[in-house]
């Protein structure tokens with residue numbers, strides 16, 4: 461299927477590794493010029509070189525943090541009029557809410573709610589004026605199945621989802637859609653960090669937890685980032701203009717609800 465977006469411009473936060481990188485790679489292979497933003501220069505430059513070689517399109521690296529005004533400004537300077545925006549950043553470490561300070565909560569809100577809302581604020585009006593925009597937020601299944609140890613994620617990400625529910629109904633008549641992708645378990649660094657955060661002295665090993673999580677998924681495996689990238693690219697396509705305000709699980713069927 462031709463996604464109809466060759467020549468479009470995409471600004472992708474958190475795209476040097478994992479799910480964000482897979483989204484950038486898939487869009488680039490569809491002929492989209494991509495600007496990748498993340499905090500570590502070496503990784504983002506390497507990933508851009510890899511994407512440019514694989515796709516033949518322009519891939520521009522930006523060193524920036526979605527949680528800071530300077531990071532967002534640098535990103536917009538490199539890609540002032542994006543047609544496609546991907547919001548993504550690190551999730552929080554698991555823990556007990558009794559141990560968290562107000563600063564921990566603010567950091568979570570900055571990464572998973574306020575940073576993305578700010579990038580949307582900076583881009584959505586231009587998209588509406590140009591009559592094309594696709595905004596995708598990488599969220600988490602934790603907004604549908606709250607996990608006790610992920611209270612920072614359950615809460616901050618739900619704030620973004622609530623915001624999108626309202627705004628996405630106002631933008632769609634201008635051919636600007638906003639959707640949230642909710643990953644289940646994917647084979648990526650974030651998953652490894654999450655499992656490392658669950659290790660306890662004398663408890664199960666990393667390998668045991670890794671395998672048990674795969675075995676407990678109906679697909680009996682982790683998702684591959686390229687599967688995630690393909691779904692993201694479809695949502696960014698010209699064919700997806702009637703899909704907005706949705707929270708889409710990509711989780712191998714692990715969400716147990718019928719609806």
Ligand SMILES: NC(=O)c1ccc[n+]([C@@H]2O[C@H](COP(=O)([O-])OP(=O)(O)OC[C@H]3O[C@@H](n4cnc5c(N)ncnc54)[C@H](OP(=O)(O)O)[C@@H]3O)[C@@H](O)[C@H]2O)c1
Nearest residue numbers: 474476477478479498499500525526550551600646648650
């Ligand atoms: N993988 C899973 O199984 C899974 C499941 C549920 C939810 N999620 C969530 O999905 C998101 C992506 O996961 P992933 O597995 O792809 O993670 P990942 O492999 O660790 O990649 C995260 C990417 O985001 C960048 N990044 C992190 N914080 C940033 C910030 N503040 N500003 C700009 N860039 C930032 C990282 O680069 P730098 O570190 O260099 O900035 C990297 O490119 C995370 O929020 C994660 O919690 C993942």
